[in-house]
Amino acid sequence: MKKTTALTLAALTALSSAAIAGEEEGIILGDANSTATFSSNGQFEWSVDGTDHLYDQSFYFRRAGDNQEFNIGSLEVLGVAVNDTNTFTDDRDDSINTLYSDGNGLEIETLFTLRGGSEGSGISSLAEQISITNTSTSTMFISFFQYVDFDLGGDASDDWGQIVDGNTALQYDDEFALSETVVTPQPTLFQMDDEGTMYDIFNDDGVDDLNGNDSYQGDVAWAFQWNIELGAGDSFLISKNKTLGVPTPGSLALLASAGLVATRRRRA
Secondary structure (H helix, E strand, O other), rough: OHHHOOOOOHHHOOOOOOOOOOOOOOOOEEEOOEEEEEEEOOEEEEEEEOOOOOOEEEEEEEEEEOOOOEHHOOEEEEEEEEEEOOOOOOOOEEEEEEEOOOOOOEEEEEEEEEEEEOOOOEEEEEEEEEEEEEEOOEEEEEEEEEEEOHHHHHOOOOEEEEEEOOOOEEEOOOOOOEEEEEEEOOOOEEEEEEHHHHHHHHHHOOOOOOOOEEEEEEOOEEEEEEEEEEOOOOOEEEEEEEEEEOOOOOHHHHHHHHOOOOOOOOOO
């Protein structure tokens, strides 16, 4: 698949890679009622109206011949750019663009754009693009993974969730709702499970593929997997949208049909 966006190294602001890779506090985006914090490994905070809902969002890859999955933070960071794309709301940076390279033909570029809602609304969204490019002269086979662990309301124990149609992850507790849709392309595989099982998939020093489990109640985490064949000079673009808000009757009915609502643990 040919690259369809102009995300290039030349477009990146000359910020030191240490600004994202070497500081524990990471780079903080802000817009209206929301903040989101990023490191070279991924994202580890998404606060809306003062409540942090995200524990970890990380990205992993596996090349043909690799004996395990690797976090993209293991790659060299070639450049980082932060920008304010929504000056009508405030003057904070709300977008971050990072370019990674393995030095051997694989380049991965991430672009995140945060949009907050009005104060007290509990609403926020995050648009994400990941571009995977083969700059070598031979075909490359890549498995790429997105791993997500939300603790809605800051509580890991009382969530329930489901993956719908193989490309949409839904997660809820009594007060908050999270939806992520992969706009394009459809993931090859997916899995929703408990946080420990999902974390071990990417940190067990072995080769793992997702198993298609589509629902879980408790400390929910999930992942999407894309198996990609890239010709010389080709790119593969993943586009996703996340929305945080409050549950709707329709969303609760959907999870009830999966048998998750009736048995969920309520807060005391």
